[in-house]
Amino acid sequence: MEDLTQELFRFFNGFSSWESSVIRASDLTVWESSVIRASDLTVSEAHAIEVLGQYGQMNMKNVAMKLGVTTGTTTVTIDRLERKQYAKRELSSQDRRVYLISLTEKGLQAYEEHHQFHSELSKQVLGTLTEEESEQLLKTLQKINAEIF
Amino acid sequence: MEDLTQELFRFFNGFSSWESSVIRASDLTVWESSVIRASDLTVSEAHAIEVLGQYGQMNMKNVAMKLGVTTGTTTVTIDRLERKQYAKRELSSQDRRVYLISLTEKGLQAYEEHHQFHSELSKQVLGTLTEEESEQLLKTLQKINAEIF
DNA sequence: CAATATAGTTAGAAAATCAAATCATATCAT
DNA sequence: ATGATATGATTTGATTTTCTAACTATATTG
Numbered sequence: 001m002e003d004l005t006q007e008l009f010r011f012f013n014g015f016s017s018w019e020s021s022v023i024r025a026s027d028l029t030v031w032e033s034s035v036i037r038a039s040d041l042t043v044s045e046a047h048a049i050e051v052l053g054q055y056g057q058m059n060m061k062n063v064a065m066k067l068g069v070t071t072g073t074t075t076v077t078i079d080r081l082e083r084k085q086y087a088k089r090e091l092s093s094q095d096r097r098v099y100l101i102s103l104t105e106k107g108l109q110a111y112e113e114h115h116q117f118h119s120e121l122s123k124q125v126l127g128t129l130t131e132e133e134s135e136q137l138l139k140t141l142q143k144i145n146a147e148i149f
Numbered sequence: 150m151e152d153l154t155q156e157l158f159r160f161f162n163g164f165s166s167w168e169s170s171v172i173r174a175s176d177l178t179v180w181e182s183s184v185i186r187a188s189d190l191t192v193s194e195a196h197a198i199e200v201l202g203q204y205g206q207m208n209m210k211n212v213a214m215k216l217g218v219t220t221g222t223t224t225v226t227i228d229r230l231e232r233k234q235y236a237k238r239e240l241s242s243q244d245r246r247v248y249l250i251s252l253t254e255k256g257l258q259a260y261e262e263h264h265q266f267h268s269e270l271s272k273q274v275l276g277t278l279t280e281e282e283s284e285q286l287l288k289t290l291q292k293i294n295a296e297i298f
Numbered sequence: 299c300a301a302t303a304t305a306g307t308t309a310g311a312a313a314a315t316c317a318a319a320t321c322a323t324a325t326c327a328t
Numbered sequence: 329a330t331g332a333t334a335t336g337a338t339t340t341g342a343t344t345t346t347c348t349a350a351c352t353a354t355a356t357t358g
Contacts, residue, residue: 004283005264005271007290009203012164013215014298019161020217043346044314054158060337066162068169073315075338097323097336115154121297122154128296133289134153140278140286141156147277148270149163192315193345209306222346224307246305246354 022117023047040084046114048077049086049103053111057102059092086110171266172196189233195263197226198235198252202260206251208241235259 023046041049044067051066052058058066064074078101081087086107092098103111126134172195190198193216200215201207207215213223227250230236235256241247252260275283 001268001271001275004275004287004290005267006203007287007294008271008274009199009267010294010298011290012161012168013200013203014294015161016165017215017217018298042313050158051162054155054162061335066166068166069314070316071337072317072339076314079338095324095336097321099337118154118158119151122150122157124297125157125293126150126153128292129289133285133292136282136285137289138153138156140282141153141160143277143282144274145156145159145163148273149159149167191344210304218345219347220306221308221348225345228307244305244355246352248306 018121023114041086041110042080044077045081045084045086046110048074048081049107049111050114052087052101052103053108053115057090057100059098059100063101081107167270172263190235190259191229193226194230194233194235195259197223197230198256198260199263201236201250201252202257202264206249208247208249212250230256 020043023041023043047067048063051063055062055066060071060074060078063078064071067074067077069077078087078089082089085104087101088104089099089101092100125137129137169192172192196216197212200212204211204215209220209223209227212227213220216223216226227236227238231238234253236250237253238248238250241249278286
């Protein structure tokens, strides 16, 4: 039990630093020997795109919850993404207080690009495991995600 | 493979929002019907304590890497932790450019407290799995952590 | 030993975040 | 129905967190 706690959080922290290095790295690129800014996405904007790409259209409150920030913060983030045309708001027809947020074409494209890096890590993970372990891991993660997160 | 990528990052994002809600919640407490600040730790300070508690004494650069921020940011964070007596710097005897950072008694105590919350989540995870699945998960995580993170 | 690399710090600016107040719409209890 | 309460989203103003770039000190390398 104590062991699992330790490995669980090591795993989480490992992901965490990997993820921020990827976001930062993908924001830079080298062109004719000098480093230039490749995308105009900040780290928190990239996170929001990741969440929207992963879960699809959702309201502000749910975006905020997935990001682990307040709705005030989310309003600001989505404002910027909308201004830069990565995301769009649509009024819900069910509840007129609600905005449904989704990615635009450009936003989806940015998500796909970022997602490639995820697949890379996934490949690395599979590389360390046997066929059987991989299958078991998938099942276990599905269970945990469905029941806890 | 695509499935695993999806579950892996859902898992990671689930952890992420859980973790930020826990850090925020543990920073507040209710006393005589009003919410007051219980600890003087901010979110980024709590993260640093978590890393130092998890990995033990380490230099600034490694702390920065684990936190996924620059060394400049880390200097500021450790400055504050040192001022509040949660952490301390020691000059390395091997390399005089290097500071080794570690938790003080007070820092360790804060780490232990935070760690309790981790155990709670761990317990929840175990609750959704069979005995066998739990053992397999532990082994798999150990493998991944050792080889990738 | 000079040139280059690395660890850490500092300074100033920009980005991210929060809490609280506010607005508009929904829901609930009577 | 309607007044009271709850909820989703935004705004405001302040604080916190972070970055980049320049800098210092020490190590390493050709």
